[in-house]
Amino acid sequence: MAAGLSGLLLPALSACTPTDRPGAVTVAGGEPGGFYLEFAELLAASLQRHGVAGQATALTTGGSLDNLEYLLTGKATFAVALADSAAQRTAVGDATAVGLSAVGKVYENxxxxxxxxxxxxxxxxxxxxxxxxxxxxxxxxxxxxxxxxxxxxxxxxxxxxxxxxxxxxxxxxxxxxxxxxxxxxxxxxxxxxxxxxxxxxxxxxxxxxxxxxxxxxxxxxxxxxxxxxxxxxxxxxxxxxxxxxx
Structure with a gap:
């Protein structure tokens, strides 16, 4: 994934069943006026509309680095991040980033x-x-x-x-x-x-x-x-x- 591609990440998950629907999820987004927050709001609305979570909320943040920090400290369920930002956090020696999983590419940055x-x-x-x-x-x-x-x-x-x-x-x-x-x-x-x-x-x-x-x-x-x-x-x-x- 190129640095200019925004990806959606989450912590590595253990096996779950369809009945394990979380009560609430949060999507770490970005700044007002930018794509990240807009995407996070759309994703949160979709997750709630389709019953993936009882409640889904988008978070206003500074962007990729903040989002990864929110994700790794348990303050967010999903995070939108640039590939170079994610790569920096998952570099060898960054033990806090162990267990991140990429859900997929979102769009070109x-x-x-x-x-x-x-x-x-x-x-x-x-x-x-x-x-x-x-x-x-x-x-x-x-x-x-x-x-x-x-x-x-x-x-x-x-x-x-x-x-x-x-x-x-x-x-x-x-x-x-x-x-x-x-x-x-x-x-x-x-x-x-x-x-x-x-x-x-x-x-x-x-x-x-x-x-x-x-x-x-x-x-x-x-x-x-x-x-x-x-x-x-x-x-x-x-x-x-x-x-x-x-």
């Missing part, structure tokens, strides 16, 4: 590097010395974005002149900061179209940067969790197709 159309920023190199939002703590974006920044040679370790200043802002806070000029770019890993980004685009006019040149460096260091994927033309009104990482 796309890393959006969002800029304002009036910013003059047209490629990753133009982010040098600027400020970027890298995801809310606990989100899968907050794991993936530093890897992208490193692959682009824009980490602070590369030197003050070439590095970017990072702010740990989630989707909605990041979009607000992009609107008011506090940040120059926002990274977000989600489905297409992400509703909150589409709404912000209607307000101020947004664009996306091509992240696909970073793929060889990502795969060389982190393995085959990353793929080249296309945000299609028209997915966001008036924005042309752009390649990115998924």
């Amino acid at each position: 796309y890393v959006h590097c969002v800029i304002r159309q009036d910013s003059g920023i047209r490629d990753l190199g133009a982010l040098a010395g600027r400020t970027v939002a890298v995801g809310q703590p606990g989100s899968g974006t907050s794991l993936t974005t530093p890897r992208l920044i490193e692959a682009a040679g824009l980490s602070s370790a590369a030197g003050t002149a070439g590095g970017v200043t990072v702010l740990s802002l989630g989707l909605n806070e990041g979009l607000a900061a992009l609107r008011d000029g506090t940040v120059d770019a926002l990274f977000w890993s989600g489905g297409v179209p992400t509703a909150a980004i589409a709404a912000a685009h209607d307000d101020v006019g947004l664009g996306f940067l091509d992240l696909s040149p970073l793929l060889p460096a990502l795969r060389a260091k982190y393995g085959v969790f990353y793929d080249r994927v296309l945000i299609p033309a028209g997915a966001y009104e008036g924005i042309p197709a752009v390649w990115t990482v998924g």
Whole structure:
């Protein structure tokens, strides 16, 4: 499963029978305005409607890393998570992650590097010395974005002149900061179209940067969790197709 594929996970289960219906289940989702929470709400409603559980609830969370923590500590029954986030938690030596099972792939995720159309920023190199939002703590974006920044040679370790200043802002806070000029770019890993980004685009006019040149460096260091994927033309009104990482 590529990093850009969201998967649904649960703890490994012992054998059960149809009469073992749980009284209540929780689905760890994500941030308002993003696909994770929307999917979690739809899944919870379906589980309850079809009698899989007496009560099913979706949880608002920071995203993949939070969801895995909820799952592993027994606060959630199901968790939606990016493959690279799940792989990090199930790496050799992480005893707390033993027993996770993947129910299946949910949908393709796309890393959006969002800029304002009036910013003059047209490629990753133009982010040098600027400020970027890298995801809310606990989100899968907050794991993936530093890897992208490193692959682009824009980490602070590369030197003050070439590095970017990072702010740990989630989707909605990041979009607000992009609107008011506090940040120059926002990274977000989600489905297409992400509703909150589409709404912000209607307000101020947004664009996306091509992240696909970073793929060889990502795969060389982190393995085959990353793929080249296309945000299609028209997915966001008036924005042309752009390649990115998924």
